[in-house]
Amino acid sequence: MSEARGTDETGEPARGQGSERPGNRGAIRAENERLILKAAEEVFAESGFRGATTGMIAERAGIPKANLHYYFPTKEALYRRVVEHIFNIWLDAANSFDENDDPVDALTSYISKKMDISREHPTGSKVWANEILHRAPVIQDYLETTLRDWTASRVAVIRRWIADGRIAPVDPHHLLYMIWATTQHYADFNHQIATLNGGHPLDEEQFASAKRTVTEIILTGIGARADRSADKTDT
Known part of the structure; x- marks a missing residue:
């Protein structure tokens, strides 16, 4: 999968040198997945599968939509x-x-x-x-x-x-x-x-x-x- 412009291999926006450490990447990835799943539960519960969009979920999670799609390529996968x-x-x-x-x-x-x-x-x-x-x-x-x-x-x-x-x-x-x-x-x-x-x-x-x-x-x-x-x- 190609990386979104301005993101690193974790799907996170490129940051300073300190964020390049593997430990930081793993923590960022785990936190992003937690935020995405929590937001997805809420949005799917409120709007159902058909009514929900990945844009709504990304907004609820507080992350760019491109980052959400790095972890979950489709709405159905999420x-x-x-x-x-x-x-x-x-x-x-x-x-x-x-x-x-x-x-x-x-x-x-x-x-x-x-x-x-x-x-x-x-x-x-x-x-x-x-x-x-x-x-x-x-x-x-x-x-x-x-x-x-x-x-x-x-x-x-x-x-x-x-x-x-x-x-x-x-x-x-x-x-x-x-x-x-x-x-x-x-x-x-x-x-x-x-x-x-x-x-x-x-x-x-x-x-x-x-x-x-x-x-x-x-x-x-x-x-x-x-x-x-x-x-x-x-x-």
Whole structure:
């Protein structure tokens, strides 16, 4: 790819001699990618894929448009990176399925982390929701591969818990759908929640209470020992 005029190989505007050090280049690149992804999440969440432009995203990130295209040649490439970014964060949250075979501990950790992600990355969740509402025109292949494989692996874990008599015989898919819908509600509908909360986002105490309530309801519904999960949510 040819460099934009007046930029160095990182896609950054050429600067003084101090900026030529490799360490500085790496730091500049990492910071630019962070700014671009943050701005892209916000713009895609507000305008959708069709309504957003790379110019809007570059302006939000505070960098020249040419620099954005150095990192992400097309809008679709940037969009897919945003979607993959939020999905990978969700995948990390689901590590509790692999790290703990106890359904109470595993699901308590998973629900808690998913709630935290909704609070910390609300725009990423909204981008995902908007894409699905439009029948996934950009990431359908992602749903049919990565998401399908991930879901199958978690369904197998839940079925093992059922076979062992550790939770009620519920449909594993619908259990996962319920967890996703409930936890992501706190991102996708955060404005509604704030409105019903007197015009203010949930404070720390209210959010901790929400996490406990969601966890207790889901664990009670599948016949797990919800009394243990309530204590673990705050640890």
